[in-house]
Amino acid sequence: MKIVAIWTGAVAVLTLAACGSAPPPADTDPGSAATTVQSCGQTLGFAAPPQRAVALEQNATEIMLSLGLADRMAGTSYRTDPVLDEIAEAYAGVPVLAERYPARESLLAAEPDFTYSTFASAYAPDAAGSREDLAALGVPAYLSAHSCPDRAPGPVPFESILQEITDIGTVFGVPERAAALVAEQRARLAAAAGTSTPERSVLWYYSGTSTPHVAGSGGLAATMSEVVGVRNAFDDAPQAWAEGSWEEIAERDPDVFVLADLTRGGDGDSAQSKIDFLRAHPVASQLRAVREGAFIVVPGSTLDPSIRSVSAVEP
Structure with a gap:
């Protein structure tokens, strides 16, 4: 059965609209001016723009390709979803180093002069290795602000995504x-602001069945609730994704x-498996939202901070 977003009589909160802009033409001189950016407590310095960057997972890859940087990429890895249509052709020309994270040896074999990930797990010892070790080899390693190991608890603002785009530029x-x-993303966020009604409560259901993982106040879903003007049903849980019952x-x-x-294929991962479970569960099946089919489906990738995320709040 085809899954559709149904919320009769309520405000349409989320859609599956594609996100991201078409890659700009490669029309600028890469230049040679030295520059620095800050990333999770490290100052990354560049005598000149990188020419052999490796994006360690899909969100980082899509930001780079949306900035027209395919010709500066020596590799990509860890694709979890079909690539956005507008950058699919550019993606096809980038070497794929690994199905998931490349091992340190595979990464270094690509001779990178910059690495970039939106998840700290990319820099684990059994993956690319620590950012400090890469820096010691002369390879600056950028990590998204929402994944900083010492990040204070709290919602992930869209502003952090926009700052990340600015940093990569x-x-x-x-x-x-x-x-x-950034201007395109801001305009889309502004158009989405306040498109729902505050008395509506939303449960953001990410994964799991016997123990469902639901959005708390410590992640991007909390910010999405604020943007569109709904109440997160678990806004009292401090985690990004809390274990509910x-x-x-x-x-x-x-x-x-x-x-x-x-798309990863685990228990309660796909939207259809969630719907099937909810309708069969002795407790969940009695909820009015389940009985009425008040389900809104979004790609899982939009709930991780990325250029796709704005599409999850567009009316």
Whole structure:
């Protein structure tokens, strides 16, 4: 059965609209001016824009390609979803180093002069290695602010995504491209602001069945709730994704379930598997939102901070 987003009589909170802008033409001189950016407590210095960058997972890759930087990429890895249509052709020309994270040896064999990831797990010892070790080899390693190991608890603001785009534009000497992409994202966020009603409660259901993982106040989903003007059913949980129980969810009785459609194939990952489970579960099936089919489906990738995320709040 085809999954559709249904919320009759309520405000449309989320859509599956594609995100990201078409890659700009490669029309600027990479330049040679030295520059620095800050990343998770490290100052990354560049005598000139990198020419052999490796993006360690899909979100980083899509930001680079949306800035027209395919010709500066020596590799990519860890693709979890089909690449955005507007950058698919550019992606096809970038070497894929590994299905998931490349091992340190595979990464270094690509002779990178810059690495970039939106998840700290890319820099684990059994993956690319620590950022400090890479820096010692002369390879600056950028990590997204939302994944900083010492990040204080709290919502992930869209502003951090926009700053990341700005940083990457600075690193590669294409600030005008970054500014254009940031402006596009800001305009889309402004158009989405306040498109729902505050009394509506939303349960952001990410994964799991016996123990459902639901959005708390410490991640991007919390910010999405604020942008569109709905109440996060678990806004009192400090985590980005908290472990809930069906009894507690029943007590909170959310008006709408937002279902992350994940492609990794685990228990309760796909949106359809979530719907099937909810309709069969003795407690969840009695919830009004489940009985009425008040489900809104979003790609799981939009709930990780990226250029795709704005599409999850567009009316």
